[in-house]
Amino acid sequence: MSDQLVQILEGNTFVVSDDRGDIEASRTDPTGLFSFDTRFLSRWVLTVNGQRLTALSTDDVQYFQTRFFLVPGSGTVYVDAKLSIIREREVADGFREKLRALNHENSPVDLVIRVEAASDFADLFEVKDALKKKGKYGNEVVDGSLVLRYQRETYARETWISSTESASVDENGFTFNVTVPAHGEWSTELDVVASEGSMERAGARAQDGPIGIRGQGGRRVREDMAHGLQKWLQKVPAVECDWEAVGHIYRRCLTDLAALRFTTLTLPGRALPAAGLPWFMTIFGRDSIFTSLQALPFTSELASTTLLALAERQGTRIDDFRDEDPGRILHEMRYGEMTAFEERPHSPYYGNADATALYVVLLDEYERWTGDTKLVRDLEHAARAALNWIDEYADLQGNGYVSYQRRNQKTGLENQCWKDSWDSISYRNGELPGFPRATCELQGYAYDAKVRGARLARQVWHDTAFADRLEKEAADLKRRFNRDFWVEDGEYFALAIDTDGRKVDALTSNIGHLLWSGIVDTTKARAVARHLLGPRLFSGWGVRTLAEGEARYNPIGYHVGTVWPFDNSFIAWGLRRYGFKDEAACIVAGIMEAAEVFQGRLPEAFGGYPRSTTRYPVQYPTACSPQAWSTGAPLLLLRAGLGLEPQGDNLIVDPALPLRVGHLQILDLPGRWKKMDAFGRGRVDTDRLTARALGGK
Amino acid sequence: MTADPISQFFANLAAPGHLATFEGDSATLRFDVHDGGQIQHWYVAVSNGDVAVSRQNKAADAVIHVERPTFEAIVTGRMNAQAALLRGLLTCEGSMAALMMFQRCLPGPPGSTGRVAPISSQTVMAQRRPM
Numbered sequence: 006m007s008d009q010l011v012q013i014l015e016g017n018t019f020v021v022s023d024d025r026g027d028i029e030a031s032r033t034d035p036t037g038l039f040s041f042d043t044r045f046l047s048r049w050v051l052t053v054n055g056q057r058l059t060a061l062s063t064d065d066v067q068y069f070q071t072r073f074f075l076v077p078g079s080g081t082v083y084v085d086a087k088l089s090i091i092r093e094r095e096v097a098d099g100f101r102e103k104l105r106a107l108n109h110e111n112s113p114v115d116l117v118i119r120v121e122a123a124s125d126f127a128d129l130f131e132v133k134d135a136l137k138k139k140g141k142y143g144n145e146v147v148d149g150s151l152v153l154r155y156q157r158e159t160y161a162r163e164t165w166i167s168s169t170e171s172a173s174v175d176e177n178g179f180t181f182n183v184t185v186p187a188h189g190e191w192s193t194e195l196d197v198v199a200s201e202g203s204m205e206r207a208g209a210r211a212q213d214g215p216i217g218i219r220g221q222g223g224r225r226v227r228e229d230m231a232h233g234l235q236k237w238l239q240k241v242p243a244v245e246c247d248w249e250a251v252g253h254i255y256r257r258c259l260t261d262l263a264a265l266r267f268t269t270l271t272l273p274g275r276a277l278p279a280a281g282l283p284w285f286m287t288i289f290g291r292d293s294i295f296t297s298l299q300a301l302p303f304t305s306e307l308a309s310t311t312l313l314a315l316a317e318r319q320g321t322r323i324d325d326f327r328d329e330d331p332g333r334i335l336h337e338m339r340y341g342e343m344t345a346f347e348e349r350p351h352s353p354y355y356g357n358a359d360a361t362a363l364y365v366v367l368l369d370e371y372e373r374w375t376g377d378t379k380l381v382r383d384l385e386h387a388a389r390a391a392l393n394w395i396d397e398y399a400d401l402q403g404n405g406y407v408s409y410q411r412r413n414q415k416t417g418l419e420n421q422c423w424k425d426s427w428d429s430i431s432y433r434n435g436e437l438p439g440f441p442r443a444t445c446e447l448q449g450y451a452y453d454a455k456v457r458g459a460r461l462a463r464q465v466w467h468d469t470a471f472a473d474r475l476e477k478e479a480a481d482l483k484r485r486f487n488r489d490f491w492v493e494d495g496e497y498f499a500l501a502i503d504t505d506g507r508k509v510d511a512l513t514s515n516i517g518h519l520l521w522s523g524i525v526d527t528t529k530a531r532a533v534a535r536h537l538l539g540p541r542l543f544s545g546w547g548v549r550t551l552a553e554g555e556a557r558y559n560p561i562g563y564h565v566g567t568v569w570p571f572d573n574s575f576i577a578w579g580l581r582r583y584g585f586k587d588e589a590a591c592i593v594a595g596i597m598e599a600a601e602v603f604q605g606r607l608p609e610a611f612g613g614y615p616r617s618t619t620r621y622p623v624q625y626p627t628a629c630s631p632q633a634w635s636t637g638a639p640l641l642l643l644r645a646g647l648g649l650e651p652q653g654d655n656l657i658v659d660p661a662l663p664l665r666v667g668h669l670q671i672l673d674l675p676g677r678w679k680k681m682d683a684f685g686r687g688r689v690d691t692d693r694l695t696a697r698a699l700g701g702k
Numbered sequence: 703m704t705a706d707p708i709s710q711f712f713a714n715l716a717a718p719g720h721l722a723t724f725e726g727d728s729a730t731l732r733f734d735v736h737d738g739g740q741i742q743h744w745y746v747a748v749s750n751g752d753v754a755v756s757r758q759n760k761a762a763d764a765v766i767h768v769e770r771p772t773f774e775a776i777v778t779g780r781m782n783a784q785a786a787l788l789r790g791l792l793t794c795e796g797s798m799a800a801l802m803m804f805q806r807c808l809p810g811p812p813g814s815t816g817r818v819a820p821i822s823s824q825t826v827m828a829q830r831r832p833m
Contacts, residue, residue: 158789159789159790159791160788160789160790161790201790270798271798271799271802272799317799317802317803318802319806321723321806321807321808322779322808322809322810322814323810323814323815323816324782324810324811324814325810325811325813325814325815325816325818326811326814327782329810330816340788341788344785344788345785345788345789346785346789347781347782347785352782352784352785352788353784383726384726385726386722386723386725386726390723398816410818410820410821411818412814412816412817412818414818427830428830436823436827437823437826437827437830438823438826439820439821439822439823439824439825439826440820440821440826441820503823504820504822504823
């Protein structure tokens, strides 16, 4: 059994197979063809004359195409093969696979080529949690196509498989009895369609063929995808840099962002960033917003689609199962069977305490870059509802701070901030606070939302009274926050305030987000910056989620010691906001150097070990790669390094780049200024600064 | 007659004439509610927040097909519309965006209060394994 997993995808349809192209999934094994959170193929096995094949090589042609070069036999010793098999697979609404058999002999050869297919139609949640199915299965041969079916009450899903060459089709697969001429070739194309079956349509189906899961009858043309990628890459600014890795990282990010684009049925032709591949190919409020913010200087399309899609699904009612309130921005949307039967709350689920404020932040930042006041006017209602949520629904303790506590105690999220694992919020001594919890960055986001909301109210909605009120509230929040969250003996901001008003006093990377939001008093900013680049938080690569020395610190703990590139990109932006240019440059250097080691694709997180100990960043084992906000991190780091800041109709460029960068230029940055170029030269000796910062307190 | 939750829902929807949640949006929807052998129609026209409801059977941006018991559950908050759509209990011809807009006026589950009792640090620690 080969264990290498190959993933290809398009939208939220993806295939995970071994390096031969075979799929042999068990209930909990994450291989298969997935679409809209459902597995449509759990078995897809190719044999030639009853024999399995061996992979010679696998080639990811594009993010949606893979080519497998195979020879018969499963021997470990190389066999002098007289036959090659090539599988070319391309994802669409399912996938298409071109199967080619190449005869290298001087005489014709007879082959029995067999493709076995089956599906368990598992929900992604079932794959994660090993749950039992409640519906019925049935396979059928319809006009030469093999149809795999699953039905639970009115919920139906089908996989339609057909072949261009004639085959003998049975309920478990296709058999081709073929003769391949001397030095000749035989080929067929197998078409697998993930379909939303339905009983009413059963009669019409034979003539009409499968109804694609996206609801449209026809298949999308494949050329569109290749063309779409080309167009996407041509539209973005050009980056050139003496440090060659920078250009490579930039192109990797853009290609991965293209793969992460997700289209909703309600906004056809527009894309927003899904959270991660392959398990998070869906709308996440927080992830889509952060990624859109990171990408804004380079493309504004992700931001505008995110703003529209999240507004469409903004909360309007009290729903305890979904943790929904009026005005709240969604956390996660899912389309699988368990969501359909309300066994999971993701239709959508609203359990986050940050995306609603961040929504307003993104709307304002979007307008500052693009000047698109029309969208700001169109989304006025949504933005006002979001601002209202902060005061009316998020202040769970009546203390003037945003707090969270899940109302869905079974399947809701305990920690509704970006550090959402169970142990991420702790006191120095490792104890966990009760609920509700008011984490510090939530107050920062709320502050920023009010400040930015005030600007939009004044300049676009022409509601001065509302602007005045928001500014007054923001100033008041800032004053209280700097008093109530400040840890005197450590000179930093507490991670949270607990139910008794006590400080949850662990030192964490969250203080960097506070700089980004602007809630920090300038008199306190220097101390915060010193911590961020100090030996307890800074690993040499980046800022750890939790400081060394705290009871729960673990350099490979998910939110308690690892370094998150996304987190660091916002910290760098925050440092710039308060004028700590050299410190920001140190983070730019560390994360970009890590990106270079990871060949341009930053993982979600990597180990918090001191850089001097491991020499290389140690990747945190995670299921998703690429992850949207890790993909966006280098983009925001470029912005931070160059000091790009829109100001009216101008783009300010104020570079503070690591020495290593040499000369950096970004051409044709789009925005309200039409197109602008930005140039910078690396002048900050980040190696020396980092060594000095880590050398002592 | 007054016991019909669907008629009541649409009457309540139309009564104020304007819904803030629909501001900035315009769309028409027709609900074809299948009841035994019969189909009952409700026609909803939204124009920048203004709402009008009639019983006309005419073309709309979105035509929703649904069985009466399902729709009764949806308009009383006992079933989630998005979940019903995924289950195939509700089908939409035409504009999905119109249906997405409309679902904003549906009520939440009857038992939802928006409140939950606080949990102490001691309780959280007792539920969790030690470090």
